[in-house]
Amino acid sequence: MDHIKGYQRANGEYGIRNHLLVIPTVICANQVCNRISQSVSGTVSIPHQHGCSQIGADKVRTFETLAGTGRNPNVGAVIIVSLGCEVINPHELAQSIGETGKPVEVIDIQEVGGSVKAIQKGIEIAKRLRAGLDQEPVVDVPxxxxxxxxxxxxxxxxxxxxxxxxxxxxxxxxxxxxxxxxxxxxxxxxxxxxxxxxxxxxxxxxxxxxxxxxxxxxxxxxxxxxxxxxxxxxxxxxxxxxxxxxxxxxxxxxxxxxxxxxxxxxxxxxxxxxxxxxxxxxxxxxxxxxxxxxxxxxxxxxxxxxxxxxxxxxxxxxxxxxxxxxxxxxxxxxxxxxxxxxxxxxxxxxxxxxxxxxxxxxxxxxxxxxxxxxxxxxxxxxxxxx
Amino acid sequence: MAGEVVAGADALVVDEKDHVATALKDIAAGDTVHYRSKDQLVTVVALDPIPFGHKIALVDMEEGTHVKKYGEVIGRATIAIERGRHVHVHNVEGIRGRGDQSQEA
CATH class of the missing domain: 3.40.50 (Rossmann fold)
Known part of the structure; x- marks a missing residue:
């Protein structure tokens, strides 16, 4: 078999899965991300221990790992959840992932006013993005x-x-x-x-x-x-x-x-x-x-x-x-x-x-x-x- | 790089330069172990129990011998090892990644 089934992304790359990814920029946003992904099926979050109190090449490595995961062609759309005061900048992250052409949205917990409101906003965005991803056509991938x-x-x-x-x-x-x-x-x-x-x-x-x-x-x-x-x-x-x-x-x-x-x-x-x-x-x-x-x-x-x-x-x-x-x-x-x-x-x-x-x-x-x-x-x- | 296993062998020799064979089943002390070396079926008597996946010495080795498996050096014998002995962490040490022997330590 020289072709498999997959999804073509806006930048021409192909994915073999069609994930909606929820990324915390910092450990402080983990629980909000988990609640969003638990509430909307077909959604995955990546809780981690990092994103703050980091400098230099170490900070860059955390940023690149989060950005790269969002850019992975198996991911069709991304929600970034930020606390608002951490070293990993959510808007720079959104820009890096957005270069692939996939939808990226940012939620700032301090700005929206706490976990409950951030989770509610996240669920609404996730339902909308997921509905869009479910319309993605399946194509032949060499x-x-x-x-x-x-x-x-x-x-x-x-x-x-x-x-x-x-x-x-x-x-x-x-x-x-x-x-x-x-x-x-x-x-x-x-x-x-x-x-x-x-x-x-x-x-x-x-x-x-x-x-x-x-x-x-x-x-x-x-x-x-x-x-x-x-x-x-x-x-x-x-x-x-x-x-x-x-x-x-x-x-x-x-x-x-x-x-x-x-x-x-x-x-x-x-x-x-x-x-x-x-x-x-x-x-x-x-x-x-x-x-x-x-x-x-x-x-x-x-x-x-x-x-x-x-x-x-x-x-x-x-x-x-x-x-x-x-x-x-x-x-x-x-x-x-x-x-x-x-x-x-x-x-x-x-x-x-x-x-x-x-x-x-x-x-x-x-x-x-x-x-x-x-x-x-x-x-x-x-x-x-x- | 791995050699293919011949049915009936008790241990696998990956490369003809190797000093050890890897047990394909649990071997008891005193068991006769069959393995293939340069297309010959050869035997060695195990002097120790050799668990599945562990190594048996095919030759006598002096202390300091650079022990070979895959035709490459996997470590250094810390004591003399007789043919038939279990070869593992009690008689072989790594040469690389030895921060404990580093000048900087």
Whole structure:
């Protein structure tokens, strides 16, 4: 299938979902946003801990993550809820998101006079915007327009042996069809960066990759601690992973074998087509939220230990090579490739099965995380709270 | 980069340069473990219990050996490791991300 069903946005991009997004600019607006989204179906809010007492690059990162999430083509319209005195400026945010041509409205809690009035105003706006989105026509989307993120979390030894290499096959299929794949998790290429660097299309891309890793290692050295125990995590270690190097070498196969054509900062827009690297911590929610802000349509997420998390505006497909976990956490997991480990499922067959699931989910099939309402969101912080 | 699993194998060797194999089932101490190496079916007797997903040593390693899996270095042996032993955090340490050994610490 070379086309999927989706929605064409005013700027020419295509979405595979049609969300009405409610964004708090600051933690103080979270409850108002939650009440609005609870009252109008087909509405998602992204409560977070940030938006105030931030400066410099850290403030910019929070702004870009919120703006990018609003700009994601899976989002059709946006309501921004501001307290009125925070550092993230709601009107600048509305302008950045509005450049895509989608409707954006701002509610200021201090200006309208408290939570109840802000919630009431928000519900009225949400009902109107939702009615508009429900009129959006469904159109054919060329598969070459699809951008996916590849992520692993709650890894065990099966991740490196089965689910990641199988996802790599699916990544190669999408790249071959002209699509885009984003791999991330800077901490989880430590020890495997020479393998990734050898695949970079230019020396500049390799330099950028090494720069991202060096920046992380300087921070780890500043902490004066062994990364083991934090990453690999206690669960990774229980699953058989001994060091970050071993985890990284198992991780990188999930992006397949295509050349790495570019590398970009956390939450920046994906610059083009092909295989890209985005700087990010390995932390599941921060990484997937950064990918969503960069504009990916969905994330393929491998796990060995099992994890329930989804994302606010993009479907997350869970893939495992651990047979026991596929059975025990079946309500959270979409694709089982564990038969690779008893010799009855080949690597290419497993990759094809994942590719089929990608196409179906892009075409509208709900993932387990979507069915259960998992809408996790979190922003990577790089500065102190003032 | 991962090798494909042969039916009947108890452990997977990813690359022929590897010092370890990964257990495909829970292995008890004393069990004979079958694995494929350079197209030969080879056996090793486990000296420790090796849980599913954990590593077994395929060769004797001296302290300080750079232990290989995926054909790449995954860490350093902190003590001598005999063939058949469980290879994990008790006898291998990471070389990277070691802020605890940093000059700046």
């Amino acid at each position: 598969i070459s327009e699809l951008r996916i993120g590849v992520k692993c979390g709650g890894s065990d030894a099966t991740s490196g042996m089965a689910s990641n290499p199988a996802l790599g096959v699916a990544s190669d299929i999408l790249i071959a069809k002209g699509g885009t794949v984003v791999i991330s998790e800077t901490t989880e290429i430590i020890g495997a960066e020479h393998v990734m660097a050898a695949r970079c299309s230019t020396p500049e891309v390799a330099d950028k990759l090494y720069h991202f890793i060096e920046r992380f290692e300087v921070e780890i050295n500043r902490m004066g601690a062994d990364m083991r125990g934090g990453n690999p995590s206690p669960g990774n270690i229980a699953g058989g992973l001994s060091t970050i190097e071993e985890k990284s070498l198992g991780c990188i196969s999930k992006c397949g074998t295509s050349p790495l054509v570019g590398a970009f900062e956390y939450a920046e827009a994906v610059p083009g087509k092909g295989l890209y690297f985005m700087d990010s911590p390995g932390n599941d929610i921060e990484c997937v939220s950064g990918m969503a802000a960069s504009g990916v349509h969905l994330v393929c997420f491998t796990t060995g230990r099992g994890t329930p998390t989804g994302a606010a505006v993009i479907p997350v497909i869970k893939i495992t090579g651990n047979e026991r976990v596929f059975k025990s956490m079946n309500d959270n997991l979409d694709v089982d490739v564990s038969a690779m480990l008893n010799g009855t499922l080949g690597l290419n067959e497993a990759g094809e099965a994942i590719w089929q699931e990608i196409v179906e989910v892009a075409d509208g099939k709900e993932t387990k995380a979507e069915i259960l309402g998992h809408q996790e969101f979190s922003i990577n912080r790089i500065g102190p709270t003032l």
